[in-house]
Amino acid sequence: MISDTIQKQITDALKAKDETRLIALRMLSTALSYARIDKMSDLNEEEELTVVKKEAKKRKDAIEIYDKANQKERAEKERAELKILEEYLPKQMDDEQLSKIIDEVLSGMDDKSNMGRVIGEVMKKTRGQAEGKRVSELVKSKS
Structure with a gap:
């Protein structure tokens, strides 16, 4: 612990x-x-x-x-x-890995315009290995 x-x-x-x-x-x-x-x-x-x-x-x-x-x-x-x-936080994902996860989430969604839902799903998959602000910026750049 x-x-x-x-x-x-x-x-x-x-x-x-x-x-x-x-x-x-x-x-x-x-x-x-x-x-x-x-x-x-x-x-x-x-x-x-x-x-x-x-x-x-x-x-x-x-x-x-x-x-x-x-x-x-x-x-x-x-x-x-x-x-x-x-030192106590998990290692952060690089942009390439994060981008792949965002692409996976976007391909699995019907309504891609709901940014909050997309960001939420990506945050669940990254499990603390990416900051919300970074995820939000990357999702916005892909929309």
């Missing part, structure tokens, strides 16, 4: 005095704890991955905002944390 790995890596980061890694892992550990409390039971691996994805998305959004506000130091801090969080 991801939470067990994180606890061990928090200890390793403390020993190595790796402040950035320690902060990112503690935030992730806290987010997982809150999710566990909300659910009132332990999280399975898929639910833990969902929490990691949400935390990674928060970092990406913050990076975008800090870049627009010309706050490079904060953006770099968020990038460093994002890199650490991405």
Whole structure:
């Protein structure tokens, strides 16, 4: 489970005095704890991955905002944390693989104009190996 790995890596980061890694892992550990409390039971691996994805998305959004506000130091801090969080996420599909899946989904659908449904089906098939924004852009380019 991801939470067990994180606890061990928090200890390793403390020993190595790796402040950035320690902060990112503690935030992730806290987010997982809150999710566990909300659910009132332990999280399975898929639910833990969902929490990691949400935390990674928060970092990406913050990076975008800090870049627009010309706050490079904060953006770099968020990038460093994002890199650490991405270690826990599944490897992302390349555009070629994703394009094949989109083509499969489109060929199996009668109504290709319903973008939301197409994107939803593609997201189910990719199982976290592609970001929704990327899927949406590729689906739109094929329509």
